[in-house]
Amino acid sequence: MVGEAHVSMIPTTPKKVWSANVNGHAVQALAPSNAILLDVLRDEVGMLGVKRGCDLGTCGCCTVLVNGEPRLSCLCLAGQVEGDDITTVEGLAEGAHLAPIQTCFATHGGSQCGFCTPGFLMAAEALLDSNPEPSREEISCAIDGNLCRCTGYQQIIDSIEAAAEIKRGDAPAPTPASNPHPNPHPEGPDQPSMPPGHAR
Ligand code: FES
Ligand code: FES
Structure with missing residues (x-):
């Protein structure tokens, strides 16, 4: 109503600075104190390799390492891992070379x-x-x-x-990722495409 202050019916949680070591880099993000680690990693830190599958702790898509231990980031408050070492899939490769x-x-x-x-x-x-x-x-x-x-x-x-x-060390290290795949189209790009409904 005109002249009356708006009072939100939905309580909001104040934001605070969250910090951690993500993939070897010190990061800080502004997030609500009850923020979920998955949300902070994806939305604030930009680690989109951390996938949101079920959001319920049943699929494992959101798994990250916290101090070397696997953890479901959808079931973890960011505040619980404040200051910890977090590794996401983006932290596995070494430069251009896949792990x-x-x-x-x-x-x-x-x-x-x-x-x-x-x-x-x-x-x-x-x-x-x-x-x-x-x-x-x-x-x-x-x-x-x-x-x-x-x-x-x-x-x-x-x-x-x-x-x-x-x-x-029982098998040779993989070919560096910077080398092109010797045969990226095993069946050949010129093969006729499968008709709809017959994809293998
Ligand atoms: S998103 Fe499925 S376990 Fe976290
Ligand atoms: S769900 Fe498609 S590769 Fe696992």
Whole structure:
């Protein structure tokens, strides 16, 4: 009404400065004191590799490492990890060179649509940091909080096993990412496209 001060019916939480070490860089963001880590990482810090799947703690897409431990960022208040070391998928590669776990997901079919991949990569990286030679059962256990609707999981486990071999030095390091893929169109770009409804 004219002349009357507007009083919001929705209580707002005051913003405060949040700081942490994200992918090796000290960052600060202005966020409500009850902000969710996933929101702060995506909306304020710009780490869009952290995926929002269910927002309920059931899909694992939002997994990040907090002080080296996997954590669901959708279930974590930013304030709980104030000042901690946070690693997102953006922090895995070294410059232009993908980490072994990333290359192995690409070469072993561990990633298809890719939406779940950042969460799997972070869970796998945490596993390999603590257990350099995991069994397939231990790998399954480490990723049992991550859901994928595309791969059927066997390729993901294959990818993590292959990355473990590289990290242990039992297999050669992957080709640097700056080298072009020798055959980016395995079936040839000139192949006739599949008719609608017949995609493989
Ligand atoms: S978005 Fe966090 S577990 Fe699904
Ligand atoms: S690769 Fe598509 S959901 Fe996992």
